[in-house]
Amino acid sequence: MTNRLLSLLAITLISMQSIALAHFTMTYPSSRGFDTLKEPLAPCGGYDTLSAQRVQMPLKSSFIQIDSGHTAYTFVVYALLKNDPVNPDFIPSNLVQVAQGGRSYPEGACLPLTFSESVQANTNVTLQVVYNGGDGLLYQCVDALLVDSAPSFDVSKCVNADGSSKETTSENPSEPTTTPNQGSSLQIAYSLTFIVAVCISFLLV
Template sequence: MLASVVFASLIVAANAHFQLQFPAPRGPFVEDDEPKFCDGHDDPASRRTFFPLSGGVISLNSEHAKWVAVVSITSKSDPTQFSDFAPVTGVLQASGEGLFCLPFDLSKTNATGLADGQNATLQIQFNGGDSDLFQCADITLSSSVTSPPCSNGTGVASASLSPAPSATRSASGSGSSGAPGGSSARTSPSSSPSPSNPPSAGERVKASIVAVVVGLLGIAAAVA
């Protein structure tokens, strides 16, 4: 289960957003719904994007000067909750506003059980310091397609990607019937692990993102 990411505040423009470019997002961008599950689009897209099993690229437009993100995936035909997804990258951190291209080779992630012709959904969890934002892309995996050309926008710095979570997770996610604690299926993921259980891959991702944002705060304070 991908845990909720809790961020310290950064000095950023209020109400900034991000827009997924490729693969195509599940529905039209709705800025007020970005904190919701899949940007408020609960149903899979009627037309899926063919996405390469290896050598793929995810592109997005960021309105934040500094931001972090995590990519998750599920092979469920109709994912309805955050716990349907499993993280397949570590914490991506980047700087600069504008178009950003993330090399995303599924064959080199910890996702398992993916095959040519299989339907899946990607979830991008993004935060520039103000709140968690979510967008989804419904895809069909293919061994014969390539991602379209993509290049970073002017002033967008090269990003770094931390190692993927060490725990191998099925691409179908945990498959629980509802969000933890009896909350709505499409509410934000749980924020903390049970003390009696070891941290999940998603919880390790959360800890890494918090560390990244705290580091950025320290840099901002030093500059000031």
């Protein structure tokens, strides 16, 4: 009976840890880089170097496609209009919000972007996605060049897993509010949970 209870506890802890560490990926256009353990690190999920080549994105009808591990989350997308941005540049006074909302389904989601009329063609921009699934903020960035026409930009990539179009998906006005430090603390807590589960498993051998 004791071994059975320990087995159940180990399985439960591992399952909880897997759910808690659910993340998101930027699937289109591709982000600077992705690492599950670094994703809670602001401003760009641990990838602080400008991409060697910027992706061309249209000023109008532009979007970012993500894949979510959470079934419900909120997000904000910021634009940093600088040619060669570094981490200290990611401050509120420099960031322009171009998208905000929430989703109540997992997997693919198309996040439409709206740039102000003051943003002109051939402007360099770094787009920062701030994602909150309830267990800490996660970050991804993409370096882009905004243009009037971007033939290589694949509009067919804009797909919502719930079947809605990007134009009709309702937005949630609430912003992610968890601080980066909270995200890091939660990450440590989940890692400890996993270690405890592994130790219990060894006791059963």
